[in-house]
Amino acid sequence: xxxxxxxxxxxxxxxxxxxxxxxxxxxxxxxxxxxxxxxxxxxxxxxxxxxxxxxxxxxxxxxxxxxxxxxxxxxxxxxxxxxxxxxxxxxxxxxxxxxxxxxxxxxxxxxxxxxxxxxxxxxxxxxxxxxxxxxxxxxxxxxxxxxxxxxxxxxxxxxxxxxxxxxxxxxxxxxxxxxxxxxxxxxxxxxxxxxxxxxxxxxxxxxxxxxxxxxxxxxxx
Amino acid sequence: xxxxxxxxxxxxxxxxxxxxxxxxxxxxxxxxxxxxxxxxxxxxxxxxxxxxxxxxxxxxxxxxxxxxxxxxxxxxxxxxxxxxxxxxxxxxxxxxxxxxxxxxxxxxxxxxxxxxxxxxxxxxxxxxxxxxxxxxxxxxxxxxxxxxxxxxxxxxxxxxxxxxxxxxxxxxxxxxxxxxxxxxxxxxxxxxxxxxxxxxxxxxxxxxxxxxxxxxxxxxx
DNA sequence: ACAAAAGTGTTGAGAGTACACCCATGC
DNA sequence: GCATGGGTGTACTCTCAACACTTTTGT
Numbered sequence: 241x242x243x244x245x246x247x248x249x250x251x252x253x254x255x256x257x258x259x260x261x262x263x264x265x266x267x268x269x270x271x272x273x274x275x276x277x278x279x280x281x282x283x284x285x286x287x288x289x290x291x292x293x294x295x296x297x298x299x300x301x302x303x304x305x306x307x308x309x310x311x312x313x314x315x316x317x318x319x320x321x322x323x324x325x326x327x328x329x330x331x332x333x334x335x336x337x338x339x340x341x342x343x344x345x346x347x348x349x350x351x352x353x354x355x356x357x358x359x360x361x362x363x364x365x366x367x368x369x370x371x372x373x374x375x376x377x378x379x380x381x382x383x384x385x386x387x388x389x390x391x392x393x394x395x396x397x398x399x400x401x402x403x404x405x406x407x408x409x410x411x412x413x414x415x416x417x418x419x420x421x422x423x424x425x426x427x428x429x430x431x432x433x434x435x436x437x438x439x440x441x442x443x444x445x446x447x448x449x450x451x452x453x454x455x456x457x458x459x460x461x
Numbered sequence: 462x463x464x465x466x467x468x469x470x471x472x473x474x475x476x477x478x479x480x481x482x483x484x485x486x487x488x489x490x491x492x493x494x495x496x497x498x499x500x501x502x503x504x505x506x507x508x509x510x511x512x513x514x515x516x517x518x519x520x521x522x523x524x525x526x527x528x529x530x531x532x533x534x535x536x537x538x539x540x541x542x543x544x545x546x547x548x549x550x551x552x553x554x555x556x557x558x559x560x561x562x563x564x565x566x567x568x569x570x571x572x573x574x575x576x577x578x579x580x581x582x583x584x585x586x587x588x589x590x591x592x593x594x595x596x597x598x599x600x601x602x603x604x605x606x607x608x609x610x611x612x613x614x615x616x617x618x619x620x621x622x623x624x625x626x627x628x629x630x631x632x633x634x635x636x637x638x639x640x641x642x643x644x645x646x647x648x649x650x651x652x653x654x655x656x657x658x659x660x661x662x663x664x665x666x667x668x669x670x671x672x673x674x675x676x677x678x679x680x681x682x
Numbered sequence: 683a684c685a686a687a688a689g690t691g692t693t694g695a696g697a698g699t700a701c702a703c704c705c706a707t708g709c
Numbered sequence: 710g711c712a713t714g715g716g717t718g719t720a721c722t723c724t725c726a727a728c729a730c731t732t733t734t735g736t
Binding site: 400402437442 | 685686688691
């Protein structure tokens, strides 16, 4: 087959954007302004331009939706069933993003471009195969939290152990024993003490930050 | 952006096909008959047709190259850098396939379509980013062997424990202790005895096959 | 003194690893 | 009886899970 004569599918990048706010794991969805599935909530995404890589496309979307750059971003899976989009043949490369809620500057919603954070425990109905994509993203998220230090990208640079533990409890939706958690984290030896909490009506906590050299795969939980 | 006006990248599916033969882990490569990289060895693949899913495209290629269907097949990663293919913008969805060497019927090589098995320890030079794809596939392969029962797809339905162990030793390129290996496999409790070896000049081995219900994720090594 | 959260140690169970000898068969 | 691979148990170490009390601070 000649390269230029080949009839091509459309390619989109959809990014499942997670954050942790208000003691819950949340995901950013946008309201569709056009058919199909007009009015339904969907995972934000768009077509890949010819002059940008897949990752750049994901970053561009992310910047447009949340005003945030320099976030954790990783490719998930590529969905390519024939009839997944009623408009025609569309292949979607999905991405996972983690953004620290302190840094979010959501651009104000307009009628055609409404974006909203949803608690992953209370998700709306989706069009396309977005439910499948989201489930996949959730599975990967948990895996990443369990085996790698990605979780730290959702915390400020200086944090307390109890904040880290809380984060893990939210993501895994269960409680951990404070002593065991502390032991585990310290044994991994990638935190450094960087100060102490001030002006709190209880015993001040030590503050930690991540050492610069941390292995990518480690067993965390 | 209107759906039909959008200028689209080309999409290919490349499949890294592994087997174990002659006590080594091998991968199937094809010799490129056209520029660019004419004469170089490459991972087999081709353009995705509009009326086939990504997985179907991978299966079609696999059938064409090896004459085998019903193999283990899984998506790996999608490579989408702008300049990865000198012909133009090409996005490649990579797949991993495992095929039992007993079932291979390689179609005879012609001058334009030469295919050959390479020991993964002695790979040739590649064009494109195929080295990167292969490294990714190797990493995933090991992960899969460690945490899931995929390995069994490379064995006949009835096999000896020592054959299973040998397979693992080849994939991980190290030896395992026979007693510990046996203990581990039996403790997982997904093998059933299905007979006994005949006519061998040594103590006959028990033959096993996989139980029908086996969890997808289990720690094997 | 009280409220709030921080910090810390021990014990038992289970899994992984290291290691060596006897067994069943065909020739 | 010999050559070949098959089959099996024990002891040590390490990690994980369960569990409760004292400390430090601000008010």
